[in-house]
Amino acid sequence: MTEAEHRSLERLEVRQRQLRRGAVLVRENEGAGELYVLKRGMLMSYVLLDDGSRQILRFHFPGDMLAVSGLVYRRSPETVVALTDTVVCPFDRAEMTGIVTEHPRLAAIIMAVNQMERVALTDRLAALGRTSAKGRVAALLLEIRNRMRVLDKGIDGTFTLGLTQEEIGDATGLTAVHVNRMLRQLEDDGLLSREAGRVTFLNEGALARMANYTDRFSGIDLSWLPAAR
Amino acid sequence: MTEAEHRSLERLEVRQRQLRRGAVLVRENEGAGELYVLKRGMLMSYVLLDDGSRQILRFHFPGDMLAVSGLVYRRSPETVVALTDTVVCPFDRAEMTGIVTEHPRLAAIIMAVNQMERVALTDRLAALGRTSAKGRVAALLLEIRNRMRVLDKGIDGTFTLGLTQEEIGDATGLTAVHVNRMLRQLEDDGLLSREAGRVTFLNEGALARMANYTDRFSGIDLSWLPAAR
DNA sequence: CGCAGCTTTGAGATCGTTCAATCGTCGTGG
DNA sequence: CCACGACGATTGAACGATCTCAAAGCTGCG
Numbered sequence: 001m002t003e004a005e006h007r008s009l010e011r012l013e014v015r016q017r018q019l020r021r022g023a024v025l026v027r028e029n030e031g032a033g034e035l036y037v038l039k040r041g042m043l044m045s046y047v048l049l050d051d052g053s054r055q056i057l058r059f060h061f062p063g064d065m066l067a068v069s070g071l072v073y074r075r076s077p078e079t080v081v082a083l084t085d086t087v088v089c090p091f092d093r094a095e096m097t098g099i100v101t102e103h104p105r106l107a108a109i110i111m112a113v114n115q116m117e118r119v120a121l122t123d124r125l126a127a128l129g130r131t132s133a134k135g136r137v138a139a140l141l142l143e144i145r146n147r148m149r150v151l152d153k154g155i156d157g158t159f160t161l162g163l164t165q166e167e168i169g170d171a172t173g174l175t176a177v178h179v180n181r182m183l184r185q186l187e188d189d190g191l192l193s194r195e196a197g198r199v200t201f202l203n204e205g206a207l208a209r210m211a212n213y214t215d216r217f218s219g220i221d222l223s224w225l226p227a228a229r
Numbered sequence: 230m231t232e233a234e235h236r237s238l239e240r241l242e243v244r245q246r247q248l249r250r251g252a253v254l255v256r257e258n259e260g261a262g263e264l265y266v267l268k269r270g271m272l273m274s275y276v277l278l279d280d281g282s283r284q285i286l287r288f289h290f291p292g293d294m295l296a297v298s299g300l301v302y303r304r305s306p307e308t309v310v311a312l313t314d315t316v317v318c319p320f321d322r323a324e325m326t327g328i329v330t331e332h333p334r335l336a337a338i339i340m341a342v343n344q345m346e347r348v349a350l351t352d353r354l355a356a357l358g359r360t361s362a363k364g365r366v367a368a369l370l371l372e373i374r375n376r377m378r379v380l381d382k383g384i385d386g387t388f389t390l391g392l393t394q395e396e397i398g399d400a401t402g403l404t405a406v407h408v409n410r411m412l413r414q415l416e417d418d419g420l421l422s423r424e425a426g427r428v429t430f431l432n433e434g435a436l437a438r439m440a441n442y443t444d445r446f447s448g449i450d451l452s453w454l455p456a457a458r
Numbered sequence: 459c460g461c462a463g464c465t466t467t468g469a470g471a472t473c474g475t476t477c478a479a480t481c482g483t484c485g486t487g488g
Numbered sequence: 489c490c491a492c493g494a495c496g497a498t499t500g501a502a503c504g505a506t507c508t509c510a511a512a513g514c515t516g517c518g
Contacts, residue, residue, distance in 0.1 A: 047355050049441050055355035072344045074450045077443075078351065097455040100337050104330040111329070111336070114343045115301045121350045122307065126276050126284035128357040129402030133506070164464065173358030175507055180466060212278050214306075221303040226326040362474065393496060407474055409498060 002228040005103050012037050013089040019043075019082040025066065026080040032070030034090045038062050041086025042162060045078045046170065056171035058121075059083070061147050065110075071096065083162060108225050119216055128173045131212055136172040137182045138191070139211035141199060146217070157201040231457040234332050241266050242318040248272075248311040254295065255309040261299030263319045267291050270315025271391065274307045275399065285400035287350075288312070290376050294339075300325065312391060337454050348445055357402045360441055365401040366411045367420070368440035370428060375446070386430040 001009075016039065019025060026032065028047060043060040057078055060066055069077050071093055100107040120143075127139050141161070149155045161168075165183070166176040174182070186192050191207050193200045201207060230238075245268065248254060255261065257276060272289040286307060289295055298306050300322055329336040349372075356368050370390070378384045390397075394412070395405040403411070415421050420436050422429045430436060 049359050053359045055358045057351045069344050069348055072341050072449055074448045077348050093453045097453055101333040101455045107336040108329045112301050115298050118347055119298055119306050122286045125354055129284045130278050130282045219303050220301055224322045224326055226330045404475055
């Protein structure tokens, strides 16, 4: 990126807000208006259904933009909550106007990132619609580990999940009880081991196969991006 | 939109291609490169899993852009197939470069549409993860009817679905057999009636409630869009 | 020490699938 | 005009995956 592009993005990060684990950043159905860049920590967004059940839609990692639906909807379609202590940088959606106008290439990059997020969502949709409980849990573990590894190259087969089994269930469309059983099965099958919240992959290939997991990080091609202004 | 913006968009539609029902526009894992604007007809996109099962990800209606993942991925992550006879307008992704550079407001509008699509996907995710089979079928019917109504104001409680029960199943994560039973139940419950492929909603409120359906068409706010250049 | 929240395990109930058979419709070829 | 075949819709019966309910066990924290 050019100097000017960097300066423009940094303008989104002048303010900072700290959140404790469990703090709500945006609440479903409440007025949106502000967007955020995630600086440090991990969050999730979810919706609540009429019967009180919860579907976790996405996990957020540093570098992600949060509450982007505020660009379109007057009220947020989803709740965003901190899973760890986090630092976010709020900015007004009017800032977006400036970026798009002055830096077409940044606009294009944002569109590209949107597509990647969309594909990640469709992968999860296929998992919920067409794979077994065991496969879904495996897919979630792989996805989160891979997501963490993008930012921390040191992570390999062992990592700290940082989710309760109830949260895993709400992300995969399962019950906490059944998540527990699936984790035990994966362990009994010799595919992973667990201790004190840390997960170790023992047979990543087999996990990926049973999860129908597709790596989307390779195969990216951004050659169409416009030149920097 | 301004004159110039219209001209720019029309440049995407200079070429036209006709497709028969069943024709494949883009095949999963094959080289992408071209994007499309859907002019007439209806398509779907789906992925195939290792065990041969299929998850339908989305239905496409006139005005939609198709195969947009070609902006990012060298190989298409999904297959796109015509559900009716259709007309699409192929354009090169390099055209996108021009639009983003010359018309920031169009870039912003495209970003807004992306968000709306993303929210539609998360609604389906919540449906697959956390609602009953009957609710999912009802949600699909409502979604498609509402989508059709955007383009054809004449449509009310009665419409032609144009999907087989197997397709409904692949979209909702169910078996064709079970879709059949759920449709029968919805009928027996007095919520809808069917004949010759046409569906009539008899109690739309109850359908929406059982489907946990949220109307996203209202509540849209695009006031942040930059001025036209 | 004692509570609160998370994990673990068992037993039985439910929902959705699988397998198999029948029926209807429509287009094709004779 | 009719027979045939393909495909989709429909229905029944049995099976199996996942849920629900209930009871412990574990861990960290005030």
